[in-house]
Amino acid sequence: MKRIAILGAGFIAGVHLEAWKRIEGAQVVAFFETQPERAQDFQEKQGIPHYDSFSRLLEEKEVEIVDICLPTFLHREYAEIAAQAKKHLFCEKPIATTLEDAQAIKEICSKNGVKLMIGHVLRFWNEYVKAREIVKEGTLGEILSLSAHRLSVAPTWSQNHWILNPNLSGGASVDLHIHDLDFANWLLGKPQKIFASGNRSNKGAIDHIVSNLSYGPNTFSQIEGGWMMKGDFPFSCGFRILGTKGVLEWDFRAGVNIEQRGKGAPLVLYQEDKTKEELYLPGEDPYYQELKYFFNCLEEGRKIESATADQAILALKVALKAQQSIKEEKVLELDS
Ligand SMILES: NC(=O)c1ccc[n+]([C@@H]2O[C@H](COP(=O)([O-])OP(=O)(O)OC[C@H]3O[C@@H](n4cnc5c(N)ncnc54)[C@H](O)[C@@H]3O)[C@@H](O)[C@H]2O)c1
Incomplete structure (x- = not known):
């Protein structure tokens, strides 16, 4: 069993949540969202605990995976917090809006020994x-x-x-x-x-x-x-x-x-x-297929070879x- 926190309660977060529900052994245990109406809608629909602070979520909930479904300009900030907290990361594409941010995301994950996959969904x-x-x-x-x-x-x-x-x-x-x-x-x-x-x-x-x-x-x-x-x-x-x-x-x-x-x-x-x-x-x-691949790589200790940080950086x-x-x-x- 692996526990997941989803960051964001927008369009793609909803798609990911439906996919996670179908993956045996995966459980979304909390989500982070700063916008109160979106948070309320998501919570009412999905019945998952809501946090308006990511650091509080990390203090209070045991999670192994963080799934970043936030606007692209926030990917680096939240990836850094998650990686430093030793959480494996699935991050939506594009990895970032600048090569500098993209490289920083890759490096912080590798420095902290956590896996990183980017949502380049056409590969699935x-x-x-x-x-x-x-x-x-x-x-x-x-x-x-x-x-x-x-x-x-x-x-x-x-x-x-x-x-x-x-x-x-x-x-x-x-x-x-x-x-x-x-x-x-x-x-x-x-x-x-x-x-x-x-x-x-x-x-x-x-x-x-x-x-x-x-x-x-x-x-x-x-x-x-x-x-x-x-x-x-x-x-x-x-x-x-x-x-x-x-x-x-x-x-x-x-x-x-x-x-x-x-x-x-x-x-x-x-x-x-x-x-x-x-x-x-x-x-x-395909969103189910990409998250399932990521999840299986973690469960089986396999290297992520598809939709890697390097591939995402090249695309950017x-x-x-x-x-x-x-x-x-x-x-x-x-x-x-
Ligand atoms: N793979 C795909 O096919 C696909 C499709 C859509 C979006 N995406 C990517 O997913 C990410 C999220 O996109 P989305 O369409 O779900 O966006 P969205 O605006 O629908 O959702 C983003 C959520 O983040 C929240 N948020 C938290 N802090 C915020 C802040 N400071 N400013 C603004 N919003 C904040 C918003 O309230 C919102 O609920 C983006 O990187 C986007 O490119 C990928």
Whole structure:
């Protein structure tokens, strides 16, 4: 049995709590939330003890795991407290809004001997997992290009609209786009060059972005992301992977937010010999799958190899470099 404290009672905290409930041997024993109405709602719905002070929670409750579901600008502050208290950490993506904070989170966890995993959930999302498997098996031949997208209307639920403030969330070009940048890294490795274009919101955030990444002379990706869609535009994501022997495509449209993620669309594989295969994958909740993986790693004393701090730092580095490319209107080397 491992006891968990969830930090935050917002959108993703609710998703995590439902996932934790399904994991045998895991028990959420308390949550931390500073906003009284949100705390009351969460407590009434979930019946879990509430704390408005994280240090008091740590004094009064025995927990082995802290699950950080707070706004991104708070990740470092709470990760440091949790790691110093020797708690294993699951922290939502993006790991932080700056590389300095991200590195500090990684270092404090390693200094205190606690495990750290970041919520890069596409690594546990069946269609993305299967796509990578198909690529690694060589079915598509050599990969020439990846195109991926993630588009929605602006999130309305965030506390005090912190998510729309570029200094607090990084904007959609960090917060949302980072999912697909991490997927591209997972599939194709570290990009060498980046050129991006973007549009800003009236708050100055780059909230719509197209990042062009190159991985060598013959492989590139084009990733589009943003939350500047209008009206009833449905949450949409997907990818097309072109190889020398085939194409794999997935095109998914959910409700206005991501809540209808269970409704699947098939992966479609087109091969050179003109065969077309549609693969419908089980609609298992990827948030459950990532937390279960984290939990199993702790229970079995296994190293965390997926959604690690280093992978999260690389994804953040690419996202920040894309922002820099927009500001400077230049092609940039990732390591420059
Ligand atoms: N993996 C995913 O698909 C996914 C989806 C959504 C959000 N996220 C990430 O999860 C984290 C939380 O996002 P969310 O959408 O749940 O946000 P949210 O605003 O819905 O929830 C954040 C909670 O933290 C609380 N909080 C505590 N201290 C606060 C402070 N000083 N300022 C503002 N809020 C404070 C808020 O009251 C709120 O209940 C972010 O890092 C976000 O990027 C990940």
